[in-house]
Amino acid sequence: MEKFYESMYKLVVETSTNLPKDVRRAIAHAKLQESAGTRAAMSLATITNNIKMADDKVSPICQDTGLPTFKIKVPVGANQLVMKDAIKKAIAKATEDGKLRPNSVDSIDGSNTGDNLGEGTPVIKFEQWEKDYIDARLILKGGGCENKNIQYSLPCELDGLGRAGRDLDGIRKCIMHSVYQAQGQGCSAGFIGVGIGGDRTSGYELAKEQLFRSVDDVNPNEELHKLEEYVLENANKLGIGTMGFGGETTLLGCKVGAINRIPASFFVSVAYNCWAYRRLGVKLDPQTGDILDWHYQEGEEVQFADEVAATSESNQPEAQTVELTAPITEEQIRELKVGDVVKISGRMYTGRDAIHKYLSDHDAPVDLNGQVIYHCGPVMLKDEEGNWHVKAAGPTTSIREEPYQGDIMKKFGIRAVIGKGGMGPKTLKALEEHGGVYLNAIGGAAQYYAECVKAVDGVDLMEFGIPEAMWHLEVKDFTAVVTMDSHGNSLHQDVDQSSLEKLQQFKEPVFK
Numbered sequence: 001m002e003k004f005y006e007s008m009y010k011l012v013v014e015t016s017t018n019l020p021k022d023v024r025r026a027i028a029h030a031k032l033q034e035s036a037g038t039r040a041a042m043s044l045a046t047i048t049n050n051i052k053m054a055d056d057k058v059s060p061i062c063q064d065t066g067l068p069t070f071k072i073k074v075p076v077g078a079n080q081l082v083m084k085d086a087i088k089k090a091i092a093k094a095t096e097d098g099k100l101r102p103n104s105v106d107s108i109d110g111s112n113t114g115d116n117l118g119e120g121t122p123v124i125k126f127e128q129w130e131k132d133y134i135d136a137r138l139i140l141k142g143g144g145c146e147n148k149n150i151q152y153s154l155p156c157e158l159d160g161l162g163r164a165g166r167d168l169d170g171i172r173k174c175i176m177h178s179v180y181q182a183q184g185q186g187c188s189a190g191f192i193g194v195g196i197g198g199d200r201t202s203g204y205e206l207a208k209e210q211l212f213r214s215v216d217d218v219n220p221n222e223e224l225h226k227l228e229e230y231v232l233e234n235a236n237k238l239g240i241g242t243m244g245f246g247g248e249t250t251l252l253g254c255k256v257g258a259i260n261r262i263p264a265s266f267f268v269s270v271a272y273n274c275w276a277y278r279r280l281g282v283k284l285d286p287q288t289g290d291i292l293d294w295h296y297q298e299g300e301e302v303q304f305a306d307e308v309a310a311t312s313e314s315n316q317p318e319a320q321t322v323e324l325t326a327p328i329t330e331e332q333i334r335e336l337k338v339g340d341v342v343k344i345s346g347r348m349y350t351g352r353d354a355i356h357k358y359l360s361d362h363d364a365p366v367d368l369n370g371q372v373i374y375h376c377g378p379v380m381l382k383d384e385e386g387n388w389h390v391k392a393a394g395p396t397t398s399i400r401e402e403p404y405q406g407d408i409m410k411k412f413g414i415r416a417v418i419g420k421g422g423m424g425p426k427t428l429k430a431l432e433e434h435g436g437v438y439l440n441a442i443g444g445a446a447q448y449y450a451e452c453v454k455a456v457d458g459v460d461l462m463e464f465g466i467p468e469a470m471w472h473l474e475v476k477d478f479t480a481v482v483t484m485d486s487h488g489n490s491l492h493q494d495v496d497q498s499s500l501e502k503l504q505q506f507k508e509p510v511f512k
């Protein structure tokens, strides 16, 4: 097994940096559905540029490299303890090399272990089988989409769809609802794995297991196959679109599995995966640990080309492109409207969960008056001279900062926040009162945004760990879309409302 460590390192790096062929095809197909010049087309162009950049630089597709989860099938007699040790070593090395973000955080005191190793991380699950080779699969599922997983206990009442009973049609309603409730926050367009039955634990387990299926496989169970096709076709009529900006494609794949349940329980569990659907697998020699073959590599390879990700004014007559450099004035902010494209140059500060909590009851380490806060937890590497470099830096889900955001903007005079997925009514009200704007960046486009960062000028609050610290970034032409303005408009509120209306057309029974 002398090669097992090396093989696991390769698996981790490939999974984080090179999107599988089946996923690329689904994204390429989605891109064809969108009309040129729309926000959805612009987002998808950014996404495909980003996939290519990650390829070229062998760098993380998205900065959130998730909770590494390995599923390993072994022949009888294979030493699982040796494999576990080698996997942990490979994870620590990939973290040190900037291929994974240090993502293992103590749940009580918030400290980051720095190497992705810790109680419960990574997740490694072994299973014995009769075959004579090892099958190792890895999924890197980020937190934003993980937070959009949902479990239904039937019967239940669902927004827009009414009663979901204990039958195939009730299951159908739950799955349609799961796509609606995710909106754009899990970096749509997404993939869902659905587990029917089991208990709360095994139901979710089964849902995640579905994410290891190939995007283009055909479910051998005829009823489940029909359900998968139905959901894929109809979820795309909800109009949520890429990043929740509206558009033709909301869902890229739906896979459903079923296991038995006990009479009192009837769970439908949904695992939501973002477009950055990073899962790969290898077939290994059980003696040497050498890679014999890679999974998910069948079919055509889509190579995305560099392209200009632009919105044209013909589709959004009122929209404008505005260049901004901090410090920004209230007057400049009040001129912005939902739909405008903003290009930021100069300074911005990262701040996510720990920083927002900190700022709510402390002074800021820097003067934030007129400044821009970026909801981002980057992958950073320090060079030999002690200088920091950004390796991946896409936005994180902003709604988690909803309890703090408005108050913090007012307290420190912050004029713009950048994130993804939008924020709620409390922030919208604060933007109006204070003169602030919310800018939506393209979730998962971590290479694309890392390229906009020209220098790292400093860092504060490093005690929170790399993803949570306040990084001072010097950026050039950092592009994002105004989705909440200072006039009370929110694209997120509008898309949520219109998709709820569209969901209602799926109320009537389909599967008897």
Ligand SMILES: O=C(O)C[C@H](O)C(=O)O
Residues within 6 Å of the ligand: 063, 064, 142, 143, 144, 145, 185, 186, 376, 377, 394, 395, 396, 397, 398, 443
């Ligand atoms: O943690 C992050 O950087 C992003 C997260 O995956 C998210 O989608 O919010």
Ligand code: SF4
Residues within 6 Å of the ligand: 062, 063, 064, 065, 141, 142, 143, 144, 145, 185, 186, 187, 274, 275, 276, 394, 395, 396, 397, 443, 444, 445
């Ligand atoms: S930021 Fe988006 S693409 Fe990245 S892990 Fe989170 S949900 Fe996925």
